[in-house]
Amino acid sequence: MKNLYIFGDSFGEEVPLAFPPNNNFHSRVMSLVSYHGIIRSSGLFSNVYTLAEGGSNFWNQFQVFQETLEKIKSDDTVIWFETHPGRLRSRCGHNLPNINSVEKLRSTLTFISDRADEYHYQHTLFGAAIDYFKFLQRDDYDDFAHISIKNFICKIRPDVYWIPCFVTKQNGLKHDQVLSHAYAIENFEFNKHIDVSVHIDLRRNHMIAENHKIFACNLIESIEKKVELKFDNFVKPQPSDCSIYFEKR
């Protein structure tokens, strides 16, 4: 039976990078339903290897793909959660994968500012990354690089199953039906009850369990019947879900 390989960003990761095994919330987060488990128990694949990583940019995942390539057999399935082209790639790569937005970097920088001695290197790197996003980043260059990498992957594995995570409008990279719709729907509802931004978000892959089940069904249907992946049937969370998925900072 064939294997499944999963590449991509936080929408694809199985063990959330934000909640590693030494984190207080790790076991709670891992007890939540994720589509990975549903796919595993579907019996479609003999093994599911998840190489996707939260905060990872396309280039870093491309490196992981190249390192893994010789293990992937021709009849194996490769799913790629396609991240945003503007996510910063840097030489620090795996050590600091969460270089993905100014807001996130700012909040991390504030956190480590009080521990400047301990985090001197990270402090410098985050400062450099913020500067990069603010003053140097060019969207057209990022888009070109993203498309080039994708074309390269498609030459090696034309059968990669692409799942767009973010809305992008550029030529050659136009996605309007994306996985982050589920996140947007959920956040809109949650924000009616709590301020999501000031809470610790425990959702796996940015989705509540119900949407994980829906996504898993959509994905299995799409792979088995070779039909387009649906993104339009995600559900709104209930007010009671707030206490399951959010903790005060």
Add this chain to the structure above:
Amino acid sequence: MKTLLIYGDSFGEETMHNHIMREKTMKFRTFHSDIRESGIFDQVIVYAQAATDLWDQYKIFNKTFTGNEYVLWFETDPLRFSGPDRSKYTNIATTISLMNSTTDEYIHTRCRAAVHYWMYLQDEFYVNFVHKTIIDDIHTRCKNLLILPCFNTSHSFVDECLAAIPGRELRYWNFSYEELERNKLCDLRRNHMSETNHAILGSMLVDYYKTGKVLDFNKFQDPVNEKVEKYFQSLI
């Protein structure tokens, strides 16, 4: 109509972007004149600009190349910074020097950002991947393409590059960049070459376009008939 389009960095530009240097150097003859006067092309258009990275020139290429023109490309260093205000942040040395000399907070901040990018964030494999992709695309689209490596890091580099010429000339004149700096002199060589080597490059290019003969970078010479004072002057 036979047209030659020239893209690239300072090795390909026709007019120096610094206006004071431009006035002082316009009397020097360059390889561009040899190509123009050869009559091979009905028109020669130069898009190359000093301190430009490949991405900026590629965007100009996408807007200007229609599919039939001859293309001469001076291929720059892949690690040249690809950011806004390109001429300010051409490499880490000039950016640090600009950062230390400016009192303008905006320029200072951007210089610092560029320096930090080079020091902490630039991923050479990534930059080279994108560079190669662009070069491959240019190769695919141009039937009549000649790419000249400006640096030994340029992907078209085999065993010689144009950047070797300015150093060779300085050694012949027994002159150094430190001396240049110390005496606050400007290097007025157009495309970093004396007229001696411009004539050699011009002749090789004309020969290439007439007969297809491959350029031989070993033909560049010491500027034995030229005085160092001609090219190194104070602008004050």
